[in-house]
């Protein structure tokens with residue numbers, strides 16, 4: 106049995122080898138990409154008005170709806186995640202989810218908030234169950250973490266384990282080992298899931314002419330200052346260029362051909378996959394504050410095109426470039442609102458007062474400005 110868990114604090118849960126630059130796969134997958142899942146949700150002792158079964162399906166659909174070759178179906182047959190593990194619940198041969206006071210007979214590790222218990226036969230999963238720690242206080246919300254845990258993002262993470270994804274410690278990912286502000290699968294997460302299920306035997310198996318991934322900015326990432334746009338693209342035909350579009354308008358081509366040994370290893374059936382990186386420095390100050398869409402298009406020598414897009418939010422002071430440093434002042438003390446978030450309630454910038462939130466960003470490895478209000 107394999108156990109995968111999710112932690113609220115920066116305490117090691119799984120020891121991983123040297124960080125690489127992409128998603129990690131556990132190994133097994135579901136035969137033909139078909140997963141049936143029971144969302145009866147027993148053990149719910151802190152409802153707070155939420156329908157956990159519905160939230161569980163919403164979480165699972167974030168994978169199922171975005172991954173070809175992964176097909177989800179649901180039931181409410183009273184399945185219990187600890188069936189077969191705990192004497193009180195006889196084996197029900199279902200993939201189930203629910204709350205329980207411990208990890209089906211064993212104590213949850215320190216600060217573990219949910220666990221996925223998986224069994225496999227050879228390279229195929231046979232059964233997998235998700236247990237949520239009923240000692241925690243749960244609710245459902247998007248955005249930054251609050252005092253109660255967001256059930257749905259934890260469910261997205263655990264379902265990621267259920268379909269075969271391991272923890273990702275380098276790129277921004279819902280599969281990060283610690284809960285944070287990410288609540289949807291990122292492009293890195295989805296690339297991992299697609300890598301498993303686009304090749305599932307007997308279902309959805311194909312080798313598209315072009316595969317591309319936009320890794321940074323990641324989904325819903327806050328963008329400000331001068332940072333990187335990066336990703337990779339591989340093709341059965343030669344990739345000729347990568348073009349960048351913002352809010353639907355062409356901006357420029359992105360230099361292509363960078364070293365990506367990890368992509369070369371994963372997609373060894375594509376020529377030159379180890380030289381498939383693209384990256385470019387971009388000044389977000391060129392854009393207005395608020396939400397924008399970024400799209401990259403990879404063009405190959407036979408006229409094929411593959412597009413990847415992401416939404417991101419630009420945060421900035423009204424004056425995009427404040428040349429006098431004396432016009433920027435922090436007027437209140439900093440508050441640590443969660444282990445990775447610093448809030449500055451009063452920042453005076455060019456005569457106007459703002460609230461500024463700094464949040465740890467795995468992709469950039471620094472505290473980035475996540476909100477300016």
Ligand SMILES: [Ca+2]
Pocket residue numbers: 168169170171172173174175176177
């Ligand atoms: Ca699907």
Ligand SMILES: [Ca+2]
Pocket residue numbers: 185186188189197198199200201232233234
């Ligand atoms: Ca089960």
Ligand SMILES: [Zn+2]
Pocket residue numbers: 109110111262266272281282
């Ligand atoms: Zn985990």
